[in-house]
Amino acid sequence: MDFSNEEINFLAELFKPNTKQRSPRDHMLTMKSSIPASIAHLFTHANLTLLAEVANYQLWFPLQLKIDELGVINPTLSAPEVIDTKGTQRSWRWSELNIKSQGFNIESISSTGIFLKPLKNGKSLNKLQHMSFNLSNKESISIDVEPVRQSSLGIAAKITQIHSGQEQLRAYLFEEHKRQYAKLYEDGQLIEQLI
Numbered sequence: 253m254d255f256s257n258e259e260i261n262f263l264a265e266l267f268k269p270n271t272k273q274r275s276p277r278d279h280m281l282t283m284k285s286s287i288p289a290s291i292a293h294l295f296t297h298a299n300l301t302l303l304a305e306v307a308n309y310q311l312w313f314p315l316q317l318k319i320d321e322l323g324v325i326n327p328t329l330s331a332p333e334v335i336d337t338k339g340t341q342r343s344w345r346w347s348e349l350n351i352k353s354q355g356f357n358i359e360s361i362s363s364t365g366i367f368l369k370p371l372k373n374g375k376s377l378n379k380l381q382h383m384s385f386n387l388s389n390k391e392s393i394s395i396d397v398e399p400v401r402q403s404s405l406g407i408a409a410k411i412t413q414i415h416s417g418q419e420q421l422r423a424y425l426f427e428e429h430k431r432q433y434a435k436l437y438e439d440g441q442l443i444e445q446l447i
Contacts, residue, residue, distance in 0.1 A: 302329065308338040309429070331423035335361055346428045353385035355443055358408055363414075363422055369406040377407045382415075387424050393417035400411050 256340045300315040303427050311332035318326045334344035347360035347367075355375050356368040368377065384394045394416040397409040415419065 255326070273313055282440050304332070307433075308336065309344065309433075309436075310335040311426075330419060331426040333422060334426055334429045344425065344429055344443075346425055346432075351385050351387070353383050354381070356383075356407075360386065361421070361425075363411070363425060365400075365408065365410050366395075367406055368397075374404060377409060380412065387420070389424055389427075391417060391420035391424060393421055 300317065302311065302313040302315050304311040313328040316328045316330070318328065320326060329349050336342055336344045343362035343364045344363040345360045345365070345367075349358050351358040352371065352444040355371050356377075357371055359367040360371050361367075366383075370376065377397070380396055380398045380419060382394070382396050384392070393414070395411050395441055396413040396415070398412050399409045401406055401408040
């Protein structure tokens with residue numbers, strides 16, 4: 253199959269490399285305001301996340317793309333999951349709680365685990381248990397927890413399911429992290445090391 257000169261020129265122009273070179277430090281993020289209808293449904297069901305790194309923390313922001321009736325993309329960020337990367341790669345835990353629930357004092361909580369102290373001697377957590385409580389900001393949380401370790405200090409349990417309040421718990425933990433490490437978030441400036 254032979255191509256005419258006109259077709260060859262068209263293909264050459266189509267695959268011509270971009271002559272404008274950007275420096276490696278010149279980052280650019282672009283987003284089109286509309287997408288082809290044939291792939292629009294992919295974005296409405298996609299689980300997207302944006303990562304921001306602050307000192308020894310990773311902030312994983314859930315990103316939801318909603319497409320209106322005109323095909324315009326409306327991005328929405330939710331409160332991030334805060335991950336402590338200082339050797340552990342685990343969800344950041346808030347420990348200054350004063351919450352009581354079902355015979356336990358909740359000593360600390362993350363989005364994946366909880367540390368409980370029995371209010372009465374001899375109270376234990378032997379199997380999966382449902383817990384409901386209100387955070388200090390009055391948000392209601394309903395979870396299932398399963399014990400991992402028990403000691404004289406208390407019971408470490410993993411959260412096996414969050415029935416309600418997952419977004420609220422993540423937002424609460426993020427707000428507490430921002431409050432405790434305010435210098436990391438000052439004026440949009442990131443500080444490399446915690447003081």
